[in-house]
Amino acid sequence: MKKVTMIAAVSISAFLLAFKTIAPTTWTVDKAHAKLGFSITHLMVSDVEGSFKSFDATITAPGDDFNNATVDFTADANSISTDNDARDKHIKGDSFLDVAKFPTLTFKSTSFKKVSGNNYKVVGNLTLHGVTKTISLDAIARTGMNPMSKKAVAGFKLTGVIKRSDFNIGASFPSGVLSDEVTLDANAEFGQK
Template sequence: MKKIAILAATVLSLSYSTASLAQTWSVDKAHSRFGFGVTHLSISEIDGNFKNFEATINASKPDFSDATFDISAEMASINTDIEQRDAHLKSPDFLDAEKYPTLTFKSTSFKKVSGKNYKLTGNLTLHGVTKPVTIDVVINGPITHPQSQKSVAGFKFTGKIKRSDFGIATAMPASALGEELLLMGNAEFAKN
């Protein structure tokens, strides 16, 4: 019985120490952008971004191979630099920002492919629908910021989803609006 108690205490101690080593990294919004691209009339690419977003990374390994990502964006902050188009995108014809105010992504795995290249898998909730997605990520850094002296790292995100999978503008033909939405992000994170 004593051996079982010692073993249980050791396992709990190891679990606690591993969890306590995790570091939180917060997004530097001044040096970050999360957005999208879509083909218009099969001839041009229209892109935009979300002005209001949050993102954090938790990782205990220096190469981020055990990282978890938590990203969200406000649908009402969509920006394509054309006010009339932005208003239409927020409407029930597209994103229905009033009914579905937030996009969220919560990672389930982050695996190193080679060098600085990773595959990020997680659950994307958009337009009231949650689906698993996989995103390519390239990491730059970490380095020590010359002014703040904090550890900082850069992450470039790219992935694709189908708008019909999320019930977005399902009545619109692909010849008018591309079926594939490109997800894009360039973000700097600083260790807290």
């Protein structure tokens, strides 16, 4: 009986040691190769595009791909730019983003699931203009190696749509003037920490 117990214990130990533990990997955004953009339709005929110039993001991946990863993102609302100073001042004012009262927007993922290949669905909580709502984004992830630094890099393209009415933004502007839907479009390169 002791021999059988010993053999079982050794077998179980060998089995458990055969599995390699993968430590979580943290990726930080390369701000020189990243853009957080958006577009909104004006007067139902043209799209106005903009971006946030100051932001930070990290992704923590628990395995060898990004399935079940977590994303933490922050942006300075005052850094919004549409390449028009008068419009930017208006957007930063209290009828839109009210950056004096709500200086930061954040996104924290609650789910990061592989759909197929390099395609993922990212769900999380966006806090904008003092309101937190769950949003869903489509993501395409690509990985590679930086030939200069010899370090791993990852690129993400994220797209999604939010409604400004969900965040109480620009309530005095009807959808005939500005669309309620705002399209998000982000491209970002990340490096392993």
